[in-house]
Every structure is written in structure tokens, then in C-alpha cells.
Amino acid sequence: MATDTEQALCEIKLDQNGANGHDEAESKPPQTIGFFHPELKKQRGEAYRRWALTILGLGVYILTVLSIYWGALFTVYDNLSNITVWIVDFDAKSAPYNDSTTTPIVGPFITNVFANLQPQTGTNLGWTVKSAADFNYDPIAVRQGIYDEDASVAIIVNANATTLLQHAVNSGNSSYDPAGAAQIIYNTARDSTTMSSYILPALLDVLFPLLSEFGKEWASILAQNTTTQNVFRTPQAVNPGIAFTLIDLRPFAPATGTPAISIGLIYLIIISFFSFSFLMPIHALFMASKDHAPIHKAHLLIWRVTSSIVAYFFLSFFYSLVSLAYQIPFTNSSAPHTESALNANAYGSGSFVVYWMLNWVGMTALGLPSENMAMILGTPYASLWLVFWVITNVATSFYSIVLESDFYRWGYAWPLNRIVHGSRTIIFDTKSAIGEDFGILFAWCAVSILFFPFASWVMQWKTARAQRK
Incomplete structure (x- = not known):
């Protein structure tokens, strides 16, 4: 009897030692291998292939899209x-x-x-x-x-x-x-x-x-x-x-007017693009979860579009405040068209409000297409859209289309071109086409809103397909 008991205790001890040995084996870090290890031959080949295709694709993209910018100045003297x-x-x-x-x-x-x-x-x-x-x-x-x-x-x-x-x-x-x-x-x-x-x-x-x-x-x-x-x-x-x-007739002053009608507007594009990334986690609160039933798709779309437009309303206000803070005049009266006038404003004391509204509608016209393309393309390709959007807008807004080749005539209908033209009118009291400027920007907003449900559907379809895989 004592012998049987001792044998049982020995077996338990052996089992415990075996278990401890197994735990120790699991706790050890996995053995690493070198980059050129034979086991990674297949992975290396696939990595080389994907790397080459990626660089080739980016190279073709660079040659294509950047040529739009360089080409804008290629025929100036001609x-x-x-x-x-x-x-x-x-x-x-x-x-x-x-x-x-x-x-x-x-x-x-x-x-x-x-x-x-x-x-x-x-x-x-x-x-x-x-x-x-x-x-x-x-x-x-x-x-x-x-x-x-x-x-x-x-x-x-x-x-x-x-x-x-x-x-x-x-x-x-x-x-x-x-x-x-x-x-x-x-x-x-x-x-x-x-x-x-x-x-x-x-x-x-x-x-x-x-x-x-x-x-x-x-x-x-x-x-x-x-x-x-x-x-x-x-x-x-x-x-x-x-x-x-x-x-x-209308001298260009002050110097801070330069970013207001040129380089600074690039940030209007960038801010409108990246606001989408900041708002997406907020939109996700309404997605299906265990805490509530799924929201109507139409209601979710309305919320997303409305929240973006309202966000642009406030963001464009802060953007406009930068010009005001650096003392670009917004309260001067308009001047006779045939007399030289420094710092004349087209709309007198209401010029800042008009400037803000132009930036708001312009930011919406720039931001909603970016949001649509971000949903359709996804990461990382949405970044390529941003580069394209910046270049095409800059090439047709910061430089005279009259001096560019006929290829660039579409630039008159691009959002940034109308923002630049309207900003010149407001800040410097140049010839006004403010109705046309707002009209083209509103057209961009309307088309983007109509396209929004399709872009959202594409994003949902791509997400569902990825989950099935």
C-alpha cells in the first residue's frame, strides 16, 4: 500500500515537472532567422515584386501628375x-x-x-x-x-x-x-x-x-x-x-495678402482633406453595435454630410481669422474704378463676412470631393488623390491661365480658381464676378453631395469584402 502511494506521488511529480517544462518552452521567445534564410525565399520574392511594382506605380504617378504643374509654366513665353x-x-x-x-x-x-x-x-x-x-x-x-x-x-x-x-x-x-x-x-x-x-x-x-x-x-x-x-x-x-x-489702379498690399490669395489656400485644401480622418471615429459611434440597433442608412448619410459642412463652417472661420489677425484690411470702402486706391475693399465693413462665406463654401467644394475619394480609394491611395487635388488646383489658380496652354482651360471651373478670384475682389476691390465664383463653388458642393451615397456604398462594400476574406 505504501509502495502504491509512493508511486502515485512520483507520477504526480513527474506530471508537474512535465507541465512546468512545457510552460517554460512556451515562455521562451521564438527563434529568429536572418533575412536571407532559406525559409524566407518565397516571402523575399514576393516582397521584391511588390516593392518594384509599387515604385514603378509611384514613378508613373509622379511623371503624370507633377507634369500638370510643370506644364502650367512651360508655355508662358510662347x-x-x-x-x-x-x-x-x-x-x-x-x-x-x-x-x-x-x-x-x-x-x-x-x-x-x-x-x-x-x-x-x-x-x-x-x-x-x-x-x-x-x-x-x-x-x-x-x-x-x-x-x-x-x-x-x-x-x-x-x-x-x-x-x-x-x-x-x-x-x-x-x-x-x-x-x-x-x-x-x-x-x-x-x-x-x-x-x-x-x-x-x-x-x-x-x-x-x-x-x-x-x-x-x-x-x-x-x-x-x-x-x-x-x-x-x-x-x-x-x-x-x-x-x-x-x-x-489697385496696388497689391499688404504683403500678407500673398498667402490669402495663393499659398495659404493650399492649407484650405489640406485641412478639408484631413478633417475627414478626424470625423470618422465620431461617425463610427452610430455604426451597428450591441448597445443599439443599426441606424437608418439615410439618416447616417445625412448626419455625415451635415456634420462635415458644419465643420467646414467653423474651420473656415478660424482660417479667415488668420488673415484678419495679420491686419489684412477688411473694413475699407470700395473706391472709384478709375482711380488708384490702396487697400480698398469691395464690400466695406462687411468684407470679412463675405470673405468667410467664400472660404466656407470653397472649403466645402474642396473637402466633399476629397471625402468621396477617400471613401472610394481608401488608404494609402487617398493620399495620391490629395496630391492630385492640390496640384490641379494650384496649377490653375496661382498662375495665369491666359499664359498656360489651352489644355488648362478647365481650370476656370476648378474650386481654388474661384476662391482666388473671389478673394481678390473682396480684399483688393478688383473686378467682381462674385456671383459666378459662388455659383461654381455651389455646383461643386451639389455634385459632391449627390455622389456621396455612392462613395459611401463603395466603402461599405470594400469593408464587407475585406471581412469575408
């Missing part, structure tokens, strides 16, 4: 002739300077220079000699045309250009100002980048030689008809003789 510059000669063409005793010199000289320029070249603008009769002999009508964006620049030869020049020499008028002969009318706020980078340099390339040639011709005329004494009294009437007064 299309400079699309930038219209008016040359309008009023010299001795309106009372009281149109009497028969005055033979115009300045006006015909300037118009002949532009009329006889070489055919359009890489640095030539669209020079267009216009008759004063086209503007009813009213220089103010020319200014209105520049404000209305019928042309980018106007060179106006004043009606008294020749009269004042001759009188200064003949009478020895020492107060004569050569800049009173002509005006250059432009509007920097319409497109400050194009104006500073392309228009003004091309314009100066013509004006400097023009003034030099006029000086030579005018000197030869004076040598025949003017006394030396009068020339000494008014040297500025001899050299340069004439000059140009620059009149910028």
Missing part, C-alpha cells in the same frame, strides 16, 4: 501675346489741344514704335494700337477698360503731350514735367505674379529704347527750331523730353 496691352493716342485729338496750329509729335512717335514692333516673339506682349475714338476720346474710359480686365495694361498718350512739350521749350518753362506726356495704366492686384514677372519686364524692354529713340528725334527737331538759351532753361524738355506716369 503665350505672352495673349496679354493685351493697349496703346491709345489722344495727342492733339481733343479740345482744347486739337486746334490746327498743333502738329502732334509725341503720340504718332509712340504709336509708330508699337505698330512697327517685330512679329510676336518670346518676350513680346499683345501690343494693340487703339484709336481714341474707340473710347469716345475719353482717357477715363481707357482706365475703366483696364479695371474691367478688357486689357492688362494701357499706354495713354495725353491730349496735351506735344503742346506742353513745345511750350516748355519755347517759353523756357522750368517746371515742365516729362511724365505728364503719357500714362501707363495697370492693375497689380488682378495678378501680381504675372504683372511683376512677365508684363512689366516686357514693357520696360520696349519703353527704354523708345525713350532713347525719341530723345534723338526730338533733339534733331530742336536743333533746327529752338534757341540755345531756351534749351538751357528747360533741360528736362530736351532729355528725356517725355516720360510715363505709372498709375496702378
